Amino acid sequence: MNEGFFGIHGAALTLRSERMGVIASNIANAATPGYKARDIDFNAALDARMAALRGEPGDPRAGMVWRTPTMPSLDGNTVELSREQVAFAENAMAYSATLSFVQGRVNNITRALKGE
Amino acid sequence: MPEQPPMTLFSMTTRAMQAQMVRMNAATSNLANAGSVSSTEAGAYRPIRAVFAVELDRASGLAGVTTTGLVRAETAATKRYDPGHPLADADGNVFEAPVDETAEMVEIMESARQYQNLVQALQTAKQLMLETLRSQ
Numbered sequence: 061m062n063e064g065f066f067g068i069h070g071a072a073l074t075l076r077s078e079r080m081g082v083i084a085s086n087i088a089n090a091a092t093p094g095y096k097a098r099d100i101d102f103n104a105a106l107d108a109r110m111a112a113l114r115g116e117p118g119d120p121r122a123g124m125v126w127r128t129p130t131m132p133s134l135d136g137n138t139v140e141l142s143r144e145q146v147a148f149a150e151n152a153m154a155y156s157a158t159l160s161f162v163q164g165r166v167n168n169i170t171r172a173l174k175g176e
Numbered sequence: 177m178p179e180q181p182p183m184t185l186f187s188m189t190t191r192a193m194q195a196q197m198v199r200m201n202a203a204t205s206n207l208a209n210a211g212s213v214s215s216t217e218a219g220a221y222r223p224i225r226a227v228f229a230v231e232l233d234r235a236s237g238l239a240g241v242t243t244t245g246l247v248r249a250e251t252a253a254t255k256r257y258d259p260g261h262p263l264a265d266a267d268g269n270v271f272e273a274p275v276d277e278t279a280e281m282v283e284i285m286e287s288a289r290q291y292q293n294l295v296q297a298l299q300t301a302k303q304l305m306l307e308t309l310r311s312q
Contacts, residue, residue, distance in 0.1 A: 073308075078237065080304070081185055084297050085239035088192035090290050091199070092228040092241055141293060152300050156307070163311045 069161045071109040075102065076155040083148045086127075086139050093135040097127035099147065102154075183233035188240040189298045191231070195241040196291045199226040202246060203283040210275035213256075215263045220253035221273035223280075249274070 066073075079100040089095040105123025112118045129138040181187075206223040214220040224246045231240040251274040259268030 080301055081188075081236065081238050084185055084188065084301065085237075087290075087293055087297050088188055088241050089228075089230055089239055090293070091196075091286070092230050095230050095239070098239075141290070145293065148297055148300065152304060155304050159304075159308055159311065166311070 066162055066165055068106070068110065069158050069165065071113065072106060072158045073155070073162060075100065075105055075109060076151060076158055079151050080148070080155065083144055083151060086144045087141070087148070089137075090139045090141055090144075091137070093137060095137050095139060097139045097144070099125050099127055101125050182235050183238045183240060184236070185238070185301050186298070188238045189294050191240045191242065192294050193291060195226070195228055195243050196287050196294070198243045199228075200284055200287045200291075202226045203280045203287065206275050207277060207280045209273050210277055210280075212273045213261065213263055213270040214253070215265050215270065217253050217255070217271050220271040221275070222248040222251065223273075223275050224248055
């Protein structure tokens with residue numbers, strides 16, 4: 061149902077929201093010793109979601125990746141604030157884009173229902 | 177242990193901001209005590225540092241921060257010969273707090289930056305959530 065109505069955008073929007081949480085976790089843990097920064101590989105995770113929507117078996121945690129630091133720090137923390145900021149901004153933009161696709165879809169259906 | 181409510185983006189950022197506040201307060205206390213003297217080596221002020229730990233919420237996959245405690249640095253107090261000082265011991269020595277002002281200032285700056293970053297991220301997230309809510 062979800063797939064039929066919103067197409068790929070429904071799954072993409074949830075995934076973008078989850079990725080926002082993951083990147084915000086990285087930003088929150090910028091000073092925690094030994095914290096390993098995580099990220100979601102969007103393509104892989106979206107493929108897994110779409111496969112799950114079609115009823116194929118898949119790993120719900122697919123696409124989770126660890127960040128590889130450019131320069132490892134002494135305390136074992138792999139968060140690099142600049143990278144996280146850029147990733148967060150990029151993700152927020154993509155979220156907005158996906159949201160407007162979903163909105164457009166809803167508008168289309170509403171217009172069709174009203175018969176304008 | 178009471179059941180914790182599931183972690184949201186808001187509660188996670190709140191905790192992280194609290195942790196940064198503790199860190200900033202610790203560094204400020206150290207700066208305030210810089211240059212304070214004592215008549216015994218054991219009585220001299222030692223700098224304190226906040227210890228951070230990850231707090232993973234398995235349900236949502238979010239990772240917050242908690243302060244597990246404050247530790248005192250094991251640095252030795254600086255002994256200074258000052259027989260005229262009212263707190264000087266029998267040998268005429270006073271013990272000064274081993275606070276590195278530069279290091280504390282850098283700690284405060286870094287903490288403030290990370291705090292700012294958290295606020296910024298929360299603002300963006302909140303704005304996106306509102307956009308999603310308002311769309312019909």
